[in-house]
Amino acid sequence: MALLNWQDARHFDATQNLPCALCGKPTPMRSHDREPVHKVCAEDWCDQHPGSIRFHS
Numbered sequence: 001m002a003l004l005n006w007q008d009a010r011h012f013d014a015t016q017n018l019p020c021a022l023c024g025k026p027t028p029m030r031s032h033d034r035e036p037v038h039k040v041c042a043e044d045w046c047d048q049h050p051g052s053i054r055f056h057s
């Protein structure tokens with residue numbers, strides 16, 4: 001499993017929740033491209049798309 005290091009505050013938007021790009025549920029988490037996504041969803045996506053850098057920091 002790909003473990004993302006999303007401890008950085010840049011990956012957390014305290015001002016608003018937006019629908020996760022993968023599961024559609026609200027999340028304050030953001031990818032490095034500011035795409036709303038849960039960390040666990042992004043990790044699952046990375047597992048299913050090896051070689052993609054979509055959600056990598």
Ligand SMILES: [Zn+2]
Pocket residue numbers: 020021022023024025027037038041
């Ligand atoms: Zn999600």
